[in-house]
Amino acid sequence: MSPKPRPRADDDALVGRRRRQLTLAAIACFSARGYHSTTIRDVAERAEVSVGLVYQYVEDKEDLLFMALQEVLDAYRRRIPAALEGLSDPLERFHACVRSYCEVNDEASDATVLAYRETKSLRPDRREIIKRLELETNAMIDACIRDCIAAGVFTAVDIEMFTHQLVMFCHGWALKAWRLRERMTVADYVARGLRLMLEPVLAPPAPTASERPRRRSSAR
Amino acid sequence: MSPKPRPRADDDALVGRRRRQLTLAAIACFSARGYHSTTIRDVAERAEVSVGLVYQYVEDKEDLLFMALQEVLDAYRRRIPAALEGLSDPLERFHACVRSYCEVNDEASDATVLAYRETKSLRPDRREIIKRLELETNAMIDACIRDCIAAGVFTAVDIEMFTHQLVMFCHGWALKAWRLRERMTVADYVARGLRLMLEPVLAPPAPTASERPRRRSSAR
Amino acid sequence: MSPKPRPRADDDALVGRRRRQLTLAAIACFSARGYHSTTIRDVAERAEVSVGLVYQYVEDKEDLLFMALQEVLDAYRRRIPAALEGLSDPLERFHACVRSYCEVNDEASDATVLAYRETKSLRPDRREIIKRLELETNAMIDACIRDCIAAGVFTAVDIEMFTHQLVMFCHGWALKAWRLRERMTVADYVARGLRLMLEPVLAPPAPTASERPRRRSSAR
Amino acid sequence: MSPKPRPRADDDALVGRRRRQLTLAAIACFSARGYHSTTIRDVAERAEVSVGLVYQYVEDKEDLLFMALQEVLDAYRRRIPAALEGLSDPLERFHACVRSYCEVNDEASDATVLAYRETKSLRPDRREIIKRLELETNAMIDACIRDCIAAGVFTAVDIEMFTHQLVMFCHGWALKAWRLRERMTVADYVARGLRLMLEPVLAPPAPTASERPRRRSSAR
DNA sequence: CATGAATGAGGATTCATTCAT
DNA sequence: CATGAATGAATCCTCATTCAT
Numbered sequence: 001m002s003p004k005p006r007p008r009a010d011d012d013a014l015v016g017r018r019r020r021q022l023t024l025a026a027i028a029c030f031s032a033r034g035y036h037s038t039t040i041r042d043v044a045e046r047a048e049v050s051v052g053l054v055y056q057y058v059e060d061k062e063d064l065l066f067m068a069l070q071e072v073l074d075a076y077r078r079r080i081p082a083a084l085e086g087l088s089d090p091l092e093r094f095h096a097c098v099r100s101y102c103e104v105n106d107e108a109s110d111a112t113v114l115a116y117r118e119t120k121s122l123r124p125d126r127r128e129i130i131k132r133l134e135l136e137t138n139a140m141i142d143a144c145i146r147d148c149i150a151a152g153v154f155t156a157v158d159i160e161m162f163t164h165q166l167v168m169f170c171h172g173w174a175l176k177a178w179r180l181r182e183r184m185t186v187a188d189y190v191a192r193g194l195r196l197m198l199e200p201v202l203a204p205p206a207p208t209a210s211e212r213p214r215r216r217s218s219a220r
Numbered sequence: 221m222s223p224k225p226r227p228r229a230d231d232d233a234l235v236g237r238r239r240r241q242l243t244l245a246a247i248a249c250f251s252a253r254g255y256h257s258t259t260i261r262d263v264a265e266r267a268e269v270s271v272g273l274v275y276q277y278v279e280d281k282e283d284l285l286f287m288a289l290q291e292v293l294d295a296y297r298r299r300i301p302a303a304l305e306g307l308s309d310p311l312e313r314f315h316a317c318v319r320s321y322c323e324v325n326d327e328a329s330d331a332t333v334l335a336y337r338e339t340k341s342l343r344p345d346r347r348e349i350i351k352r353l354e355l356e357t358n359a360m361i362d363a364c365i366r367d368c369i370a371a372g373v374f375t376a377v378d379i380e381m382f383t384h385q386l387v388m389f390c391h392g393w394a395l396k397a398w399r400l401r402e403r404m405t406v407a408d409y410v411a412r413g414l415r416l417m418l419e420p421v422l423a424p425p426a427p428t429a430s431e432r433p434r435r436r437s438s439a440r
Numbered sequence: 441m442s443p444k445p446r447p448r449a450d451d452d453a454l455v456g457r458r459r460r461q462l463t464l465a466a467i468a469c470f471s472a473r474g475y476h477s478t479t480i481r482d483v484a485e486r487a488e489v490s491v492g493l494v495y496q497y498v499e500d501k502e503d504l505l506f507m508a509l510q511e512v513l514d515a516y517r518r519r520i521p522a523a524l525e526g527l528s529d530p531l532e533r534f535h536a537c538v539r540s541y542c543e544v545n546d547e548a549s550d551a552t553v554l555a556y557r558e559t560k561s562l563r564p565d566r567r568e569i570i571k572r573l574e575l576e577t578n579a580m581i582d583a584c585i586r587d588c589i590a591a592g593v594f595t596a597v598d599i600e601m602f603t604h605q606l607v608m609f610c611h612g613w614a615l616k617a618w619r620l621r622e623r624m625t626v627a628d629y630v631a632r633g634l635r636l637m638l639e640p641v642l643a644p645p646a647p648t649a650s651e652r653p654r655r656r657s658s659a660r
Numbered sequence: 661m662s663p664k665p666r667p668r669a670d671d672d673a674l675v676g677r678r679r680r681q682l683t684l685a686a687i688a689c690f691s692a693r694g695y696h697s698t699t700i701r702d703v704a705e706r707a708e709v710s711v712g713l714v715y716q717y718v719e720d721k722e723d724l725l726f727m728a729l730q731e732v733l734d735a736y737r738r739r740i741p742a743a744l745e746g747l748s749d750p751l752e753r754f755h756a757c758v759r760s761y762c763e764v765n766d767e768a769s770d771a772t773v774l775a776y777r778e779t780k781s782l783r784p785d786r787r788e789i790i791k792r793l794e795l796e797t798n799a800m801i802d803a804c805i806r807d808c809i810a811a812g813v814f815t816a817v818d819i820e821m822f823t824h825q826l827v828m829f830c831h832g833w834a835l836k837a838w839r840l841r842e843r844m845t846v847a848d849y850v851a852r853g854l855r856l857m858l859e860p861v862l863a864p865p866a867p868t869a870s871e872r873p874r875r876r877s878s879a880r
Numbered sequence: 881c882a883t884g885a886a887t888g889a890g891g892a893t894t895c896a897t898t899c900a901t
Numbered sequence: 902c903a904t905g906a907a908t909g910a911a912t913c914c915t916c917a918t919t920c921a922t
Contacts, residue, residue, distance in 0.1 A: 036256035052898085052903065052905060175388075176388075192378050197385070260913065261912085458906095474781060480892060489907080492894080492908055495892090602856055608831075612828040632818050710884060711883080711884065711917090895908105899906095900907100
């Protein structure tokens with residue numbers, strides 16, 4: 001009845017195990033060499049299985065990419081809530097949210113880059129699913145912001161924009177890792193980034209009195 | 221004697237014209253279908269020349285990618301200074317800088333995405349060149365910020381971080397075009413983004429009660 | 441880790457069988473049409489396999505040529521000793537040696553010509569190997585000559601030169617087959633050639649008496 | 661009327677000059693890199709003309725090969741008679757003939773090898789012409805031999821075979837140049853070779869006992 | 881006459897995918 | 902279930918040949 005009686009492999013736990021095994025191998029390969037430059041054989045070897053085996057658990061190569069991207073995006077969704085666990089202060093939660101997002105991007109920066117590089121290589125329908133997953137991650141940041149505003153910690157900022165800014169900031173660590181890694185640690189990155197985004201950039205009108213000395217945003 | 225005096229074409233002007241023609245065709249094709257999925261024939265057809273012709277002006281396919289990326293990055297470097305032309309007020313120049321960078325990314329968002337997607341497909345030495353070009357663009361933003369600080373318009377912010385933040389913001393328009401385009405225009409994007417980045421996010425120490433002052437934005 | 445563990449085939453016997461199959465097909469094709477004019481598809485078709493299969497057992501086209509030439513040269517090394525088997529009389533062995541060398545060149549004259557035509561098409565290192573194989577064949581002739589000299593059947597001839605002469609003679613049958621085949625059989629060729637090389641060419645000083653009539657070496 | 665009004669180039673002396681120029685360039689290129697590996701561009705560059713020019717004096721690439729081979733073979737036919745000029749003693753003429761043939765093969769060993777390698781690359785009809793040219797060269801040796809026999813200097817040898825043997829010997833210098841050049845000079849080669857071919861190889865019937873006379877060199 | 885830019889057919893090679901064992 | 906040998910479509914690139922200037 002199933003339209004594609006993929007040769008073998010029934011619903012056992014085996015299917016899940018194999019697919020996971022292949023997904024991880026795929027992420028590793030795709031991250032390192034890129035999707036197109038990676039051959040099925042590469043993935044099979046990394047997963048320590050035969051080529052034929054791959055096709056018993058995977059539709060085709062694109063399927064492997066889909067699984068890889070899903071896994072990557074999903075990792076975000078699992079990590080962030082975990083980091084917020086137990087925290088109740090809105091600002092603390094906000095910080096934790098950003099920090100953990102950056103940390104995930106630090107640990108798997110190749111994977112984040114992969115998502116940027118290869119999402120377009122997916123069929124439209126699958127691409128949509130991946131995008132939806134990203135939005136779900138965004139929603140978590142969004143929520144933290146709303147909480148801060150509600151608590152009066154944040155002014156009534158442009159939430160949509162702020163979320164976007166934060167996402168770009170977090171991804172930025174992975175996307176510009178080639179440049180940033182040699183200049184700071186993720187911790188620094190988060191600290192300096194948040195300070196910049198939260199503290200005023202514009203100098204006070206400074207019409208009357210004139211004090212501007214106070215404040216050291218200490219670059220570096 | 222030189223084994224490959226490839227550019228089998230002496231005429232100077234022609235070489236320039238052809239390479240440009242091919243570069244544009246390459247940008248179009250690569251942006252649309254991605255580098256690997258684009259065939260030389262695709263590019264040739266788009267440029268309305270024969271396959272063979274391509275190889276008279278281009279070393280190989282990767283060369284075409286290199287030319288495309290150079291062209292894209294170069295467009296930024298040309299556009300921004302042009303936008304600053306005639307402006308002297310530091311803040312105005314800053315705004316113009318960000319605005320024009322976003323506009324370029326708007327007009328050629330595919331190209332920006334292309335740069336993100338395919339820089340890794342280049343040979344290391346060429347990849348370096350591309351990265352250098354990006355840094356040069358960053359330097360223009362960097363300069364605008366410094367001017368604002370010097371003029372007392374900006375507080376003594378973390379310049380490096382702020383530049384990074386702005387770059388991510390500008391690229392963000394292209395990278396998230398799929399989501400943003402349907403929600404706002406570039407002009408809105410710039411306006412809302414700048415407001416967010418320049419105006420204070422943190423609420424004032426709370427007029428009424430007072431305790432939650434001294435916020436430590438320290439992450440970690 | 442090894443970038444190209446090409447011979448994508450583990451099974452030992454199969455690898456051997458396939459390589460032999462391809463080698464024979466290659467010899468046939470290259471002999472008939474020449475190396476450059478033969479396409480991989482030609483070889484694949486002759487071997488009744490697919491193009492892709494070829495590359496599972498062969499590095500590249502040149503590899504196929506190398507295998508072909510090795511096989512050809514090796515056939516000499518196998519055939520000559522076999523022909524000497526059981527013979528002990530030096531002169532008889534000498535005859536047998538030349539005869540069998542010519543016979544191999546007769547049966548596979550295309551292959552011999554192939555060796556002459558295409559050895560230069562090999563990479564230097566492989567070319568060396570082929571040359572070494574030829575020298576090994578020469579050594580067998582060399583040995584026969586030495587035995588004849590030691591046995592007093594031959595005068596103390598210039599061994600090096602004689603070997604060379606004999607090799608050229610044997611190859612000559614293949615190289616000039618287009619002309620010789622229609623005028624004689626290999627057997628004739630060997631008989632007439634050896635007579636010429638062994639019997640005196642120069643007429644006796646003929647000072648005293650004068651007889652020169654006797655003898656008809658019967659050309660034709 | 662002419663079936664192929666080759667674009668331009670009328671019968672002037674120019675045609676002759678150009679064709680010669682191209683022929684020499686072709687010989688140089690083909691000898692060095694082989695026929696198939698040489699591009700028309702290579703030949704054009706060596707001849708210091710444009711690619712287009714080539715096609716005004718030459719039908720196609722094969723035509724170039726034909727011209728080259730003709731020229732090579734023709735050089736033999738010109739050199740040998742020149743070497744015999746003024747000599748009247750049959751044996752001296754014979755020696756001069758062989759010597760000059762070897763010398764030509766020494767000076768242009770690449771060209772000789774070329775003839776062996778690429779004659780098969782010609783269309784059948786042209787191949788015939790080349791073969792005829794070779795036979796004409798052979799005829800000159802043949803004549804020398806006949807003269808020697810007639811003069812009683814040679815025994816009534818197998819002329820056809822002897823000619824063949826001599827031809828192979830002379831070509832042998834070029835064909836085995838890779839091995840011989842490092843061991844002797846052409847002069848040595850000729851001297852040692854002729855001694856071997858002219859002086860008896862078989863030992864005299866053995867002074868003491870007598871039985872091994874009547875050796876039958878009959879092969880087979 | 882000469883040039884060299886343009887063409888496009890052809891060939892080597894790769895790799896996703898299948899299927900017999 | 903797992904394997905890996907076999908397939909062949911697809912793609913990059915070369916180069917003989919043409920033709921407008």
